[in-house]
Amino acid sequence: MIADVDMKVEECLAELIDNALDEINAAKHEDPGFEGRVEIDFPSGSKVHTDSVISVTDSGRGMSVEQMRKALRAGSSGNARYGSLGLFGMGFNVATGRLGHLTTVRSGRAQDDYWTIAVIDIQAMGSRDSFQVPITTEPKGVGEHGTSVSVSRLRSDTVKSLRWPGIANRVKARLGETYSYMLRSVAGTDIAAAEVIGGLGLSLTLNGSPVEPYIPCVWSPERSVVYKGQNVPAVTEVRHDLKPAFACLACGHWHSEAIAELDACVECGSDQVEMRDRTIRGWLGIQRYDDAGGDYGISLLRQGRTIAHLDKDLFEWSNPDTGEKVVEYPVELGRGRIVGELHLDHLPVNYRKTNFGRDSLAWKTVRDKIRGDGPLLDNLAKQLEYSPNTSELGMLFHAYRRYNPGYRYLVPGDGEKAMAEQARKWGANFRKGLSAYRSDEMWWTHVVNHEEIKARNSGDDEEDGEPNVDDLLPSGGDPPGDPDGGDDSPDDDEAPELETRDDRLARYRANGRVIPQLDSAEIVIPGGSRTFKVTVYLTDGVDLLEGADKFSAPNLQANVIELFIDQRHPLLADYGWNPVDVGATVLHDAAAAYLRYAGKAGEFVEGILDQVGDRRIDAATVRLSAEDLLDRIREVSGPLVERDPAGFWTKLSPTAKIQTQKSAAADASADWNALEASGGYAQFLSPRAFEDLIVEAPELMLDGGVFTSSYSSWQDESIREERQSHLTSLVRDLERTLTATDRLSPRELLRLSIGLESLSAMVTPDGTQA
Numbered sequence: 001m002i003a004d005v006d007m008k009v010e011e012c013l014a015e016l017i018d019n020a021l022d023e024i025n026a027a028k029h030e031d032p033g034f035e036g037r038v039e040i041d042f043p044s045g046s047k048v049h050t051d052s053v054i055s056v057t058d059s060g061r062g063m064s065v066e067q068m069r070k071a072l073r074a075g076s077s078g079n080a081r082y083g084s085l086g087l088f089g090m091g092f093n094v095a096t097g098r099l100g101h102l103t104t105v106r107s108g109r110a111q112d113d114y115w116t117i118a119v120i121d122i123q124a125m126g127s128r129d130s131f132q133v134p135i136t137t138e139p140k141g142v143g144e145h146g147t148s149v150s151v152s153r154l155r156s157d158t159v160k161s162l163r164w165p166g167i168a169n170r171v172k173a174r175l176g177e178t179y180s181y182m183l184r185s186v187a188g189t190d191i192a193a194a195e196v197i198g199g200l201g202l203s204l205t206l207n208g209s210p211v212e213p214y215i216p217c218v219w220s221p222e223r224s225v226v227y228k229g230q231n232v233p234a235v236t237e238v239r240h241d242l243k244p245a246f247a248c249l250a251c252g253h254w255h256s257e258a259i260a261e262l263d264a265c266v267e268c269g270s271d272q273v274e275m276r277d278r279t280i281r282g283w284l285g286i287q288r289y290d291d292a293g294g295d296y297g298i299s300l301l302r303q304g305r306t307i308a309h310l311d312k313d314l315f316e317w318s319n320p321d322t323g324e325k326v327v328e329y330p331v332e333l334g335r336g337r338i339v340g341e342l343h344l345d346h347l348p349v350n351y352r353k354t355n356f357g358r359d360s361l362a363w364k365t366v367r368d369k370i371r372g373d374g375p376l377l378d379n380l381a382k383q384l385e386y387s388p389n390t391s392e393l394g395m396l397f398h399a400y401r402r403y404n405p406g407y408r409y410l411v412p413g414d415g416e417k418a419m420a421e422q423a424r425k426w427g428a429n430f431r432k433g434l435s436a437y438r439s440d441e442m443w444w445t446h447v448v449n450h451e452e453i454k455a456r457n458s459g460d461d462e463e464d465g466e467p468n469v470d471d472l473l474p475s476g477g478d479p480p481g482d483p484d485g486g487d488d489s490p491d492d493d494e495a496p497e498l499e500t501r502d503d504r505l506a507r508y509r510a511n512g513r514v515i516p517q518l519d520s521a522e523i524v525i526p527g528g529s530r531t532f533k534v535t536v537y538l539t540d541g542v543d544l545l546e547g548a549d550k551f552s553a554p555n556l557q558a559n560v561i562e563l564f565i566d567q568r569h570p571l572l573a574d575y576g577w578n579p580v581d582v583g584a585t586v587l588h589d590a591a592a593a594y595l596r597y598a599g600k601a602g603e604f605v606e607g608i609l610d611q612v613g614d615r616r617i618d619a620a621t622v623r624l625s626a627e628d629l630l631d632r633i634r635e636v637s638g639p640l641v642e643r644d645p646a647g648f649w650t651k652l653s654p655t656a657k658i659q660t661q662k663s664a665a666a667d668a669s670a671d672w673n674a675l676e677a678s679g680g681y682a683q684f685l686s687p688r689a690f691e692d693l694i695v696e697a698p699e700l701m702l703d704g705g706v707f708t709s710s711y712s713s714w715q716d717e718s719i720r721e722e723r724q725s726h727l728t729s730l731v732r733d734l735e736r737t738l739t740a741t742d743r744l745s746p747r748e749l750l751r752l753s754i755g756l757e758s759l760s761a762m763v764t765p766d767g768t769q770a
Helices: 009-030 065-071 090-099 122-128 156-163 167-178 361-371 378-383 392-399 420-431 441-457 490-497 501-510 579-594 601-612 619-643 645-650 654-665 672-678 680-684 687-696 717-737 746-762
Strands: 038-041 054-058 100-108 114-121 135-139 146-154 204-206 224-227 230-233 235-248 273-291 297-302 305-311 316-318 325-327 336-343 512-514 521-524 531-539 552-557 560-566
Touching: 009 038, 009 054, 009 090, 009 146, 009 156, 009 167, 009 305, 065 114, 065 135, 090 100, 090 146, 100 122, 114 122, 146 156, 156 167, 167 204, 167 305, 224 392, 230 235, 230 392, 235 361, 235 392, 273 361, 273 392, 273 420, 336 392, 361 392, 420 441, 501 512, 501 531, 501 560, 521 601, 531 579, 552 579, 560 579, 579 601, 619 645, 619 680, 619 687, 619 717, 619 746, 645 672, 645 680, 654 672, 654 680, 654 687, 672 680, 687 717, 717 746
Parallel strands: 038 204, 297 336, 531 560
Antiparallel strands: 038 054, 054 146, 100 114, 100 146, 114 135, 224 230, 235 273, 273 336, 297 305, 316 325, 512 531, 521 531, 552 560
């Protein structure tokens, strides 16, 4: 049954609205002064029942009896499909049948003195096994015109949906997105980029109040930044004229551009085929705020109706050789701000009008024109021998890829860091329609302020103490985007390129310590099959990002993932989480942002920890971690002991000496005399031996010798003793952990595991001993 098609209420409504807006548009073409409107009566809330009525009414030109009869024929249409949003016929019948069992269509033309009325009773049709629809007329005044579609005897699931408390707001918001371009009227307003984003200014009301269109919150196209000497406006118009092709005016099917002659449509057989122009048009730009959720992307439209709102498909690159897909944006910030609208009138859509056919040659042409055939990522392009991506999307990607405050990336700042959160709050005010946020002045003022504060702090003020704004702008003295400015001077481009991304990542690595369990670990992303080589660094003394998640930064390249986590990360510093656990959590965020992981965070982290292995709290796992840690301490101690083998040996207790010799004796190749003479016995030292050395030679073992704890700098003896005592207690726990069995309770094993983590964090990194 067509009425059982899975469609949401707003999708059903949109099907009826499409027909109404088609009619209003056609009337306006016929008479440019025509003032049309579409009104929706939409019951909602607890009082909705099966006898409630949903209706969509337009003030268009109306239909004659014959036009209505033709329009309502299933699978047919009164509208020519070419150049139209919708059609009566199949889509109409599916939508109305999905909402309710009884549909009444009432239409009249201005010149007639009667209304034409059709009543479609699906249940009655079924009982009499006939699909004939009776059409009647009734008197009306000459001059009245328009069409209304009313659906009643609502289906039970429709009633249930309409009773949901948030349904009216949700439907209104979705309609605002779906008809964003058709409803908005921005010409002559101070909304930034109004002249580029455009709109048709049609009227649509829901229960008497206007449906507010979604309006892109973008910078003015007069703003720009410089990338490799080229001025890149914050908003740019897109237009690609394609080769003309035959279009069927009856069913809307576009034929291959390779067909030079055609008598009839290959889809419906109609002879109404004409050679028509094809164009990809619209705009791409930079949103005034960034977002980690879905509030960025490129909307795809057909005949002015949004088919895919804020679509992100163009941010993904598919390797034509391997089929591997790489999500390339947003790359390093985890938040996106590239937005746009593309009008793709020649592309086919699915029957629900929720998506284009993405496997068609026409869609591939769109991808190639807008984002080029190669990767956006420079390194990946270079690795696969593609030229740098200079497509329209590629230039925005490169020029605005960072979220650093100031002119260079067009980001508001406070003199020190980006005002990301504030910019998002201003964006929310823009969505509320507050007049102070319609233009981009609020954002721009704080871009300028940031540069002023920076200059003031660096002592570049004028002698009178007041900064000269012109001097703060990029060299050339003009704001970015000034067509007469000197933005293409070498200085403009080179200044922000002082540190390349590769340089920055190298700096992160140099200031980071790799988490052993996540050092090039082969990790399969939960829920998928792809394997990534994951390395996680704990960084110290380096600012990872400004304005976004300042405690972590990802680097994704092909099948390699690097995560940089600041040691000041709250989960580490404030809550004492294990670094591996934090790494798994940050990896989840990266997978959600870049790899489209949509599962639950808990399941993801569990899946990662299962692969890491030693995060389980059982005796065998904890014991293995203890053995690894003891080997690491021995390795770090080796160079120190080799400086004075005899001296260190004399500091050991008899028990420690016996333990060390027994450990060495277990190695059949060991020569004790050689080990004792060279200091090679360090690789067999027991925990008790390290406890002895901490007590007997603290100035050598601490202060970065083997452990990072400070000792000599403290003059108070009680502090020194506390440092020694803390360290020796951890070493004793290490010794106990080496013999842990399952007879210990899980909480005791957890306590020992935490002790290992504490001791591990205090071991001097290999190669940095004082």
